[in-house]
Amino acid sequence: xxxxxxxxxxxxxxxxxxxxxxxxxxxxxxxxxxxxxxxxxxxxxxxxxxxxxxxxxxxxxxxxxxxxxxxxxxxxxxxxxxxxxxxxxxxxxxxxxxxxxxxxxxxxxxxxxxxxxxxxxxxxxxxxxxxxxxxxxxxxxxxxxxxxxxxxxxxxxxxxxxxxxxxxxxxxxxxxxxxxxxxxxxxxxxxxxxxxxxxxxxxxxxxxxxxxxxxxxxxxxxxxxxxxxxxxxxxxxxxxxxxxxxxxxxxxxxxxxxxxxxxxxxxxxxxxxxxxxxxxxxxxxxxxxxxxxxxxxxxx
Numbered sequence: 001x002x003x004x005x006x007x008x009x010x011x012x013x014x015x016x017x018x019x020x021x022x023x024x025x026x027x028x029x030x031x032x033x034x035x036x037x038x039x040x041x042x043x044x045x046x047x048x049x050x051x052x053x054x055x056x057x058x059x060x061x062x063x064x065x066x067x068x069x070x071x072x073x074x075x076x077x078x079x080x081x082x083x084x085x086x087x088x089x090x091x092x093x094x095x096x097x098x099x100x101x102x103x104x105x106x107x108x109x110x111x112x113x114x115x116x117x118x119x120x121x122x123x124x125x126x127x128x129x130x131x132x133x134x135x136x137x138x139x140x141x142x143x144x145x146x147x148x149x150x151x152x153x154x155x156x157x158x159x160x161x162x163x164x165x166x167x168x169x170x171x172x173x174x175x176x177x178x179x180x181x182x183x184x185x186x187x188x189x190x191x192x193x194x195x196x197x198x199x200x201x202x203x204x205x206x207x208x209x210x211x212x213x214x215x216x217x218x219x220x221x222x223x224x225x226x227x228x229x230x231x232x233x234x235x236x237x238x239x240x241x242x243x244x245x246x247x248x249x250x251x252x253x254x255x256x257x258x259x260x261x262x263x264x265x266x267x268x269x270x271x272x273x274x275x276x277x278x279x280x281x282x283x284x285x286x287x288x289x290x291x292x293x294x295x296x297x298x299x300x
Contacts (some may be wrong), residue, residue: 010268014277014300015055016048017088017231020287025061025092034066034073045081047284051291051300055279057086057127057229060114064090069119078121086125086178086229086276087118095132096162097155108162112169123180124276125229127202128166130159130193135246136184156189178202178228181218183210191222200228205258206249206280209235215263224272231280233290234258250282252289261297 016028021044026037050057058078063070078085115126135155141148167174179194180202181187186237194201201222205215219227234256235249254259267273281287294300 009273011057011271012264012267012299013274013276014053014232014294015057015086015278016053016287017278017280018044018242019059020279020281022059022288023282025065026060034069038073038077041077045077045206047288047291048081051295052156053256053291053300054082055085055124055276055278056082057088057125057276058086060118061090062094063114063117064092064110068117070114070190071120075118075120078293079291082110084122085122086116086127086278087114087121087123088127089129090114091129094129095134096129097135097159099151099154099158101158104158104162105235108169109224110163111166115166115170115172125200125202126172126176127178127180127229128163129163129180129182129187130190131155131182136182139184152189155185156193158189160196163197163199167197174198174220175200175228180204180231183207187222194226201226202229202231203261204231204233205225205260205282206233206235206251209258215258215260216266224270227273227275230273230277232260232277233280234260250280250286252281252286252293253279254293255289260293261299264297264299 022040031043048054058074060070062074089111094110096104096107096111098104098107111128138148138151141151163177166177174197177199178201178298179190180198181204193199203218205218208215208218232253233249233254234251235258236251236256264277277291279287281290291300
């Protein structure tokens with residue numbers, strides 16, 4: 001049975017990333033036995049049905065470890081549950097913005113292979129990272145600002161080249177791609193790519209929160225009409241000593257400082273966002289906590 005319209009008639013469409021149940025990449029560092037994975041998927045779908053959640057986003061790192069697993073297992077399973085899922089393209093150990101051209105091309109080819117593996121799915125959005133932790137680290141390099149700006153410009157140009165290559169090779173409409181804002185590298189640098197190519201945005205409220213911002217501020221700064229999907233989570237903040245504050249994202253909704261209920265209510269009042277709000281936690285227990293939060297707030 002395909003369940004795409006479970007959410008309440010409040011204008012918001014909630015969903016879940018598979019990471020929230022299986023861990024990153026279906027347990028990237030754990031057990032990827034396909035028979036056991038199938039059993040886990042059945043449990044996953046059962047949980048979503050019980051909360052009347054019909055949207056999912058699939059993490060695709062498993063295709064890197066088990067080539068062919070999408071066609072063999074994932075697509076048939078997902079198609080039985082959701083006719084139009086989102087897909088999170090691979091990002092671990094890849095960097096489409098690398099200054100090393102060969103590495104950039106390897107990263108682009110890996111992303112394109114996964115897109116091709118998804119051809120049997122009617123994909124709602126392909127969520128893509130165009131930078132990596134290397135670009136995040138540039139902001140902290142102990143070098144003069146002029147040299148830092150040069151590295152930033154190189155990263156943006158390489159990211160732009162990669163997005164162009166992916167669009168040309170896949171021949172997919174630009175709007176099906178959603179560029180995600182990441183932890184540190186300012187989204188201001190990448191947003192011109194969104195506008196130039198006509199792709200959409202995946203707003204991650206936890207990544208944005210790590211920089212000290214509340215979700216509403218992203219909508220004030222960037223065009224809401226460009227946002228095709230959101231990653232929702234909460235973030236905890238703890239002061240560990242006199243000068244150090246530690247922030248942790250991907251926490252269950254309602255357990256941190258991002259005030260997700262206020263954000264969701266503002267979206268309902270605005271009535272301009274029709275994409276999916278995808279829960280991104282890191283365990284089944286945290287996912288259930290987030291689902292209970294949405295249920296208690298009458299969002300689902």
